[in-house]
């Protein structure tokens with residue numbers, strides 16, 4: 001499975017963005033996150049083209065939770081997308097990148113007063129309000145400041161996407177958003193309208209889940225959301241000017257996973273929107289989307305160095321398991337542990353050799369942090385560079401210092417050039433924030 005600009009070069013090595021991955025590993029060390037800039041840009045452009053050509057009043061924002069550094073925020077700004085931020089840290093990154101404030105959406109199911117203050121300070125374009133506590137806090141702040149904030153209300157449409165239970169977000173039983181069924185969402189709309197002009201209610205938002213490999217749950221959610229817009233008009237006279245349908249489109253972690261193309265996805269989504277607008281007789285709102293994984297996921301790979309290799313007997317076929325240990329693991333990619341996520345890998349320096357060794361790729365943490373079970377790769381040797389595919393989303397973003405590991409570096413590669421966008425942490429970084437009370441030195 002070669003993704004984006006990946007190819008096998010004349011040395012038989014995996015190349016991405018015109019850079020030999022074995023050279024990248026030598027130059028920057030491992031583990032190393034590598035982002036294929038041309039592919040990220042192509043995905044941004046394809047999203048915009050696919051939706052804007054079918055529904056001109058579309059605004060696509062990148063969901064920064066998937067992968068955010070200051071350089072990524074700059075790239076997103078250059079491509080003309082908005083940016084969804086979900087914490088003070090993500091917002092601060094956008095600010096440091098000079099990201100246009102009016103194109104920021106501020107998310108979160110428990111925003112603090114300090115986070116909302118930051119949103120006022122930087123004039124964030126839209127705040128996506130999740131709950132009554134936040135709505136009251138925001139309205140009071142806006143009144144005190146004699147100012148006004150544009151908001152969307154996040155609602156739970158009550159649809160159940162068929163994806164891992166920990167990445168479902170739009171079902172009835174969720175911590176996210178206002179419930180439609182129990183009347184909370186309608187009450188929230190009334191409260192927001194009463195808080196005008198300090199609160200400008202622009203529309204409603206939903207996000208149903210992630211890694212969805214077809215558009216069927218989006219279609220279900222669109223029906224619920226547009227039906228809800230109709231019922232709001234009937235109950236309050238208010239017409240939503242904006243409808244945000246979140247992100248959620250899946251990617252290829254394995255060759256056999258086949259998400260729809262962006263054109264096919266847009267065709268289905270826009271057809272179902274137009275159909276719902278006509279059926280429910282509602283004025284067409286502007287459409288907002290917030291893809292994360294499908295913009296950056298396939299554009300990323302992680303390079304590791306292979307170390308210890310062990311063969312152990314097992315009762316089932318083929319009677320043995322080959323553990324191939326790499327120099328990272330759950331601190332740079334916790335997703336297999338969190339969601340039983342699957343990945344594919346190849347030995348970067350042996351990209352033309354047959355993948356005839358079934359290996360289990362093990363991390364080096366004090367847990368059974370298996371990155372990939374039983375995956376075919378070329379015969380591995382200590383010192384080989386292993387490339388794990390499709391790690392662009394929710395890997396760098398979810399990295400930790402477990403076992404006091406240093407977080408890996410991240411590079412953007414483009415046309416043969418590799419640029420650091422996040423430096424590797426040093427051992428001094430690991431202890432930088434430690435403090436030792438005097439009595440412990442005696």
Ligand SMILES: Cc1ncc(COP(=O)(O)O)c(C=O)c1O
Pocket residue numbers: 063065066084107169207209210211246247248249290291292293294393
């Ligand atoms: C509110 C919201 N928008 C967008 C996204 C991005 O989703 P994805 O990466 O699946 O496109 C998420 C992911 O959790 C989210 O919670």
